[in-house]
Amino acid sequence: EIVLTQSPATLSLSPGERATLSCRASQSVSSYLVWYQQKPGQAPRLLIYDAFNRATGIPARFSGSGSGTDFTLTISSLEPEDFAVYYCQHRSSWPLAFGGGTKVEIK
Amino acid sequence: EVQVVESGGGLVQPGGSLRLSCAASGFTFSSYGMSWVRQAPGKGLQWVSAVSGSGSNTYHADSVKGRFTISRDNSKNTVYLQMNSLRAEDTAIYYCAKAGGAYGDFWYFDLWGRGTLVTVSS
Secondary structure, three states: OOOEEEEOOEEEEOOOOOEEEEEEEOOOOOOOEEEEEEOOOOOOEEEEEOOOEEOOOOOOOEEEEEEOOEEEEEEOOOOHHHOOEEEEEEOOOOOOEEOOOEEEEEO | OOEEEEEOOEEEOOOOOEEEEEEEEOOOHHHEEEEEEEEOOOOOEEEEEEEOOOOOOEEEOOOOOOOEEEEEEOOOOEEEEEEOOOOHHHOEEEEEEEEEEEOOOOOOEEEEOOOEEEEEOO
């Protein structure tokens, strides 16, 4: 069973700043790593699939990188609507799993 | 409109059963895997179960194996989660989610419902 560890747990930043979120897998997931955004009271929204592919309608300020066990989600310049919780998920093998989440909050 | 809508949640006593439903529309339902993901109050996301487009392959998290069963009826564009022997720790919002790609193991989720709340308490 693959475990995903996200860091930091909370990221305090100001609008316009760059956000760098990390997701580490307990063993290689190749490029099968996914990122979601979740706002309070809402369902998750797909941002990035297979490490670096932006989902339909996702702004270019969101980018994903990494392979194997270490992955990064970067938000190049935070907009007010980007303050939310971000989760990674692997689809490398069963069982699927999510990371614990990173909350991006307004500083 | 492309959407999935969950129903069937509610309050149930420990040891009880509940069946969740997820009605899909706006896409070729039988071409896509479907999954259930839950979120306990104030907690993160937890994958629960998945079923292939044909329904022939099912997968469950260890925490629910033997208690929960996922199934689908492609004639009704609906996926189900039968939950038996419910425990307090099963209390969560249960989301239905559509796999991101057709005819394959594209187990990321590009369409989510609003969720249905299951509360297990005496």
